[in-house]
Amino acid sequence: MSKITKAIIPAAGLGTRVLPATKSMPKEMLPIVDKPAIQYIVEEAAASGITDILVVTNRGKGLIEDHFDRAFEMESNLLKAEKESAYHNIVDISKLANIYFVRQKETKGLGHAVNCGRSFFKGEAFAVLYGDDVVIGDTPATKELIDAYYKYSQGVLGVKKVPADQISKYSSLKLEKIQNERNIFRCTDMIEKPLQDEILSLYSIMGRCILTPEIFDILDSTSTGAGGEIQLTDAMRVLAKTQGMVAVEYSGTRYDMGNKLGIMQAQVETALNHSQIGDDFREYLKSVCKNLK
Numbered sequence: 001m002s003k004i005t006k007a008i009i010p011a012a013g014l015g016t017r018v019l020p021a022t023k024s025m026p027k028e029m030l031p032i033v034d035k036p037a038i039q040y041i042v043e044e045a046a047a048s049g050i051t052d053i054l055v056v057t058n059r060g061k062g063l064i065e066d067h068f069d070r071a072f073e074m075e076s077n078l079l080k081a082e083k084e085s086a087y088h089n090i091v092d093i094s095k096l097a098n099i100y101f102v103r104q105k106e107t108k109g110l111g112h113a114v115n116c117g118r119s120f121f122k123g124e125a126f127a128v129l130y131g132d133d134v135v136i137g138d139t140p141a142t143k144e145l146i147d148a149y150y151k152y153s154q155g156v157l158g159v160k161k162v163p164a165d166q167i168s169k170y171s172s173l174k175l176e177k178i179q180n181e182r183n184i185f186r187c188t189d190m191i192e193k194p195l196q197d198e199i200l201s202l203y204s205i206m207g208r209c210i211l212t213p214e215i216f217d218i219l220d221s222t223s224t225g226a227g228g229e230i231q232l233t234d235a236m237r238v239l240a241k242t243q244g245m246v247a248v249e250y251s252g253t254r255y256d257m258g259n260k261l262g263i264m265q266a267q268v269e270t271a272l273n274h275s276q277i278g279d280d281f282r283e284y285l286k287s288v289c290k291n292l293k
Contacts, residue, residue: 004125004146004210007050009041010113011131012058012104017258026061027258028131032266033274037257038064039093040134046096048142050127053097054120056104056113068099109229114211115219123213125149128232133207134266137252141208144250148184149210155239157187157247158208160254168193170204171233175247183249187240192233193226203247205233206254215239 015022021030028038038055045053057064071090078087100120104113114128127142135141135158145156162170174189190205191198218235225231239245253269256262271281 002124003049004127004149005050006052006054006121006124007045007127007129007142008054008056008114008117008120009038009045009129009131010056010104010110011038011061011064012056012107012113013132013258014107015258018260018263024060026057026064028061029063029067030257030263032134032255032263032270033277036067037134037266038131039067039096040136041129041131042068042096042099044135044140044142045127045129048127048140048146050142051097052120053099054117055099055101055131056116057101058104058107065101068094068096070094107229109224109227109231111219111222111230111232111235114232115216115230118216121213125155125210125212128209128211130207132256132258134255134257135207135250135252136255136266136270137250139251141250141252141254145208145210145248148246148248152184152246154243155212155215155236155245156210157205157236157245158250159185159203159247160206160249161202162204164202167199167202167204168195170206172198172200173203173205173247174200175203178246183251185247185249187245187247190233190237190240192231203249205236206250208250209236211236212239212243214243 011028015027018027029036032040042053055064075087075091102116104116129142141158145158148156159173171190171192172194173187175185175187178184178186189200191200215235218238222230222235225234255266257266272278
């Protein structure tokens with residue numbers, strides 16, 4: 001079994017749920033305290049052993065490319081000002097991984113975006129880290145999925161439970177607990193944005209998966225699904241029914257960066273644990289909470 005060293009980050013979404021902030025800024029570049037959301041995702045991939053990352057973008061997302069490039073004028077000014085810590089912080093961004101970019105020229109859905117990476121993977125299994133989803137925890141979520149792939153030799157879904165009144169906004173999975181495993185299941189079926197009578201469970205795919213190269217031929221023959229888009233879930237359903245897949249309820253906390261509440265939750269919870277501002281922010285939050293009704 002080959003080692004998983006490549007990943008794709010679909011980041012071509014329009015961010016309409018968080019307008020007007022995303023009118024001129026990609027939602028993936030919205031900051032969580034002092035880093036853009038996509039940097040957290042790339043750092044997670046790198047911490048999981050990923051060395052090569054393909055980011056799928058579209059028009060107006062050049063800021064993402066710039067962020068992972070060198071900024072020699074800024075670097076020079078920081079060195080002249082003897083701000084070495086800040087200098088290393090920005091230089092290290094460009095060293096996280098080998099990062100490549102491709103444009104999704106039509107917004108045809110997540111399945112279509114992943115299919116844009118076919119030639120990048122060359123018959124290898126690979127990780128998918130959704131550009132909307134930041135996951136923060138002690139163990140990188142992608143590493144938990146990769147470990148499961150090595151153990152079971154099947155595609156892997158990163159999953160979390162969703163409230164019953166929200167499951168129709170996500171996917172729903174048919175899962176069977178694997179004996180002697182605390183957080184790993186077998187997945188035999190799934191459906192995107194289920195109607196009430198189609199719900200298989202309250203577990204849903206949440207922003208991470210490991211896919212085998214067979215997914216590309218499946219995507220080629222996948223018809224448009226929910227929302228009139230080519231849904232990655234529909235293609236993974238075929239993979240689950242033919243080869244089998246496993247699902248890992250990863251340990252980290254997932255934040256939806258395409259959702260206003262998710263953005264604020266990420267901001268607040270990350271700020272509380274931030275090494276520079278955490279203590280001061282906690283005291284500030286306590287003072288604010290005293291006046292809440």
